[in-house]
Amino acid sequence: MKNFSLRKAAAVLLLLNAAGHVSAHASELRIPLKPNHIQVQPQTIGGTVSDARGPLPGVTVAVKGKTVLTTTDALGNFSIDAQPGEMLVFSFVGYKTAEITLGSNTSLKILLEEDVLSLQDVVVNAGYYSVKEKERTGSIARVTASEIDNQPVTEMLGALQGRVAGVNIIQTSGTPGGGFDIKIRGQNSLRAAGNNPLFIIDGVPISPDGIGSGINSPVMVRQPSPLSTINPEQIESIEILKDADATAIYGSRGANGVVLVTTKRGKAGKTRFTAKFASGLGSVAKFTKLLNTQEYVAMREEAYLNSGSAIPPSAYDINGTWDRTRRTDWQDKLLGGVAEFTNVDAAVSGGSNETQFVLTGNFNKQTGVYIKDFAYKKGGMRLNVNHESPNKKFKATMNVGYTAQKNDQPRLDLTRDAVRLAPNSPELYTDTGELNWENNTFNNPMRQLEGQYVSHTKDLVTGGLLSYEVLPGLQIRSNLGYTSISNDEYTASPSTIYSPATGLGPEWASVVASSSKRSSWIMEPQAQWVREFGKGRLDVLAGGTFQSQTGSQLVQTATGFPSNSLIYNLAAATTRTTQLDNIVEYRYQAFFGRVNYNWKGKYVLNLTGRRDGSSRFGPGKQFASFGATGFAWIFSKENLLKNSDLLSFGKLRASYGTTGSDQIGDYQFLDTYSSSGIGYDNVIGMGPSRLFNPNFAWERNRKFEVALETGFFNDRIFLTAGYFRNVSDNQLAGLPLPSTTGFSTIQANLDASVLNNGFEFTLRTENVKGRNFNWTTSFNLTVARNELLEFPDLESSPYATSYLIGQPLNIRKLYHLEGVDPQTGIYTFKDVNGDGQITALDDRKTIADLNPKFYGGLQNQFRYKDISLDFLFQFVKQENFGEESFFGMPGTESNQPVSVRDHWQQPGDVASHQMYATVGNTAASVAYGRYIESDAMIKDASFIRLKSLSLSYNVPAKWTKKVSLRFFFEAQNLLTITPYDGADPEFTVVGYLPPLRIWNTGIQFSF
């Protein structure tokens, strides 16, 4: 019976498809009905409506052309009076509307199909407005739940790596909660910290600035990021706005792009429960190859010999104090553990035609790879409710999300110790389980694990949207949001981190405790007016933004505890110092507008503008205006191409406009003194806060883009090619200053301009599209360049040694290594100005460009019946600092990568590395100092990585009845192909734990 209704409904839908695109609005379907003059007796029609999973309650059933309507009951049953020949319309939010002409059958079984829109009909979220994919004028990339859900990542940005053209994301550390670095279309600002995009979750902006105190998380490359609180499982889609047309409406905050996150919405229908359990394992994928004990000891001895000095009493590793033959693979010992991952997600959703809800909960736990157990835990829930009045005039949406995280990590990342420790270093623990200090000769790395870094982060993000259609075509609405995030961090240093020889007891134990809070509210009243003019449609939007953010920080250091076990209790400390007690306020307001004119769906003109004010600027400098123009020509709708078999879609779009950036921190324009928190004569001192400049103003970013979007063979091949050219000027930078000024930077506008340009390509092909087998390939490629266009008086500015006109910002000026002098055994460098001296100012002239040359991803999705396989290769072509840059000088008490084996030993030797030497060997030390600042450090750090792989199996419905069941296997960073010698080519700062290789398996079911 079921089969019958399925076929029937499918037939209906096919028919409708043929008639044209299915629109969400049933009213747009104008199938003429001839008036029926023959009087036919009305009869009662009954039946049930269901979807693939079962009966659907709340479906509206109407007789076309009449006011008769009803809804299905809890079991999907309905009954309605109608006559044969009349048409019944079944409509329900989230499903394609079905229409059926009545015959003699009075008992119907209707199967509704979920409304999966064609690619071009998808409505894309552009923030203040939404736009159909095919009619958008701006550059907006979209990643949806289907791609995010099958990756074993706990952070949103991790799920985007390699998937979006123009977006470069780097994982900064393998430590859980370690965070990501994101740059959309390159570095616009000279300020390293000023390149974050704007993040908006369900209409509520979230500051991406780290929430910790900064001085309290040495294990992290960055402070904990507020973005880690969003659970990827809850995300419906992420839209990334890139060009001026899309970002200018965000004005001063759009310069670095905008990331819009939309969380999952409830769907009308029977209440549905979904749960997903997964657990996995992670480990460091690759270790650096290091010298063994024999080679290490030989190196050390050779170094003392070369330096002409005796082996000193403090060289415990080789003077006989330690066993000279002991062997330990410290990388394996310290970082070789297996991290365990546990993820549980559950959701309940449902609702009626008017009101839908979804309630989700999640729990993640991730342990570390260190020798001792540390864990990262995250739990959260989110409620999303939508309501629409029956006449669809009033709409309300409410989102509430709450997440709690606890991160428990060692005080410091052990990666550096793991590679640098002498391979013959003694045991970590004595037989009795105590830390082994080897009679005070061993700086045991495990002392770092005696201390702990603990962070608790809680955040609440609530948002709502109220809208009302006042008059036909005129809608007023307001976006409302409130966020609150709090973070408590402790970095504990019990006295056991000190050698017992220092005699420092618990009275020296200390803890740094910081408590940071940030809350913000936002209100964005808006009015939108849509009117059809002949063959065109005018869409006008005007609105305002009022946002206020308050942040507070309290950082305290407590020292002197009666016992190390009381270290987390500040009250137990004999001394407490408040280092920072700060409340900062950020106020932001704006007026924005958009005018969009769409003529016959063929030509679209989009004008956006915004006037912004920010408290981060001084009096008179607070306001600025931004705007953009975008245009799209959907040429496939021109008569000439309308009926082309080959070209199914074609669009040319271009945009130009300005955006800005106010990411400079608060109060930088004020001349103030701040409390230092440290006492003198029982009074807390006050020191100058900063060098101040009351005159700095907005940074400006002008963006141009032109793109061609083409679909072939019914969009089975879809290609987008775009060119962008962004120029940032009036650069707002923390101008580095020599210390003779008392400080290291001052905020100032520089007359410098920075260009980011490049090409972005995306290609999506449906290689096989069949009943049982589907194969889809997506490819994206970004070839981009960053260039410093102008910088008046660069030569006399403090940037003279870091930048060069015509070169990217992310360059290093380096010495050029000429080789090792075969006679002296010391590195020689090119004396660029030929003055007989090697100096940083005159001879560091070789340029290394650390920007990626190109990057992208290649994704393949296969589905055969109930099995799907999805994998993504990420690739990056780039150069970066090689692994040697974070070891000490070969010959000192630091193990070395095997590359140093090729070193100078006696006059006449030609080798890649200079002689082994100790620090006392000044010539070698100085040369080594230049070597790590030379082009010899720059290595090819390109890679191709099997970033993610997922295999899943949907158990056929006939076996599981009403429960849908899926088993899956997911993996991350499975395979990396790279010429890079170090542990991993993906990093921002060397010496931190690389991203882990993760294997995950799980089960998902819903009913």
Place this chain on the structure above:
Amino acid sequence: MKLNKNIESCWGAGTFTCRLALSAVIIAIAALLLAGCDDFVEVDLPNSQLNTPNVFEEKATAHAAMTEVYTRMRDNGLFSGNFRGLSFSMGLYADDLDYYGNPGNGYGQYYANSVTVTTAEVRTLFNTTYNQIYGCNAIVEGIGNSTALPAADKDRILGEALFARAMLHFYLSEIFGPIPYIRTTDYEQNRHVSRTPIAQVRALCLEDLDRAVSLLPLDYLAPSRTRPNKMAARALVGKIGLASGDYEMAENEASAVINETALYQNVQDLAQTFLKQSAATIWQFSPANNSFGTLEASTFIFNAGPPTNGALTQDLLAAFPPGDLRRQNWVRAISDGSTTWHHAYKYKATSGTVAENSIVFRLPDMYLLRAEARARLGELTTSKEDLNLIRNLAGVGNTGAVSQSEILSDILLQNRLEFFCEHGHRFLDLKRYGLLDTILSQTKPGWDSDDALLPIPEAEILLNPNLLPQNPGY
């Protein structure tokens, strides 16, 4: 039910009045917001900050600005008792200390006399000093613009700021050679400065100190002697006089301090020299709070061997004559059974109720300074009186030195035994005597004559090439 119906009709069917009312409310809210919008982006000062001009209109905050300079001097930079301060780093660099830590780090470089233009510890020393100088300049300017501050406080604070500015520049120039003398907070000017020749640095120091001496009262602000007085400034004038060969001035200034017998007396029991109530103290830093030992104590003390950082050199230990009370009181031996190491034990308390403060200037310095000045002026008899006074306090009899050079040698030795591990005293002495190469090349294999100056940090030169030329040898 009825209410519901009304709402329903309002949202739903929507009477005209209803719509109008709703629109009016929303428009009113928007209008209200827009009206207040000029002020919307104005924010108050954060709770932890105060406008600079206001700082110098109130007594309490003006003094807090001054004490913050001392706080920073105590905790960081040249005069700090931490590892980076001169007491430890220049102890390694000269012949006070052996280094037992990782020879590959910056302290290892100090010890091996192989610091480079990129040694982080050297850069920190340079940077923090200029940050402290900025603090002084901000005070000099702030006091100059102040209207409400009482004259007595203005004078004292201004005098202290000038004193501190001179002191920071003088010591910095002793370590780095010619360095820019900074007298303004104007960064446009300060970012392009060139190096000031040594003679001019000293002249500018004396100019500042002249004003400081006339502004500062003789009385201490508090009996703790944690704020410098007129005599602290004069002691510094004496030191600069000695360094620049103006021996009359050196003698005069030292005498002026020594003659303040109501304030300063020698400490007979050397176990009490470094206690905070010592009457020989001319100026000392206040502790951050009262339950913490000095930074010097935690830097130098170790309780088991081998040491993890520094230990006194055999050369220094051997220089103490038998029965020297300084060795008995200020040096502690630590043994692991087979080997014995020694550490400076001038400051004894690493924790507990503080009995010691970090002393910056103390009276014996003035005696030895005057002895040297007098010896160089040929006043050998009076010179020996001062020298013997110090020797006798240490329990070693009168000097056997007769000739000028013998007396000067003994003064050099007494300085070493009295002031080891105190603010690079030994290094400065050897430099003044012109003996760096002669003495240090005997015990320091890495020593060469270019090591007399530390390098200007490379990063600073890159930001301001006017700092060229670099010191010789780097």
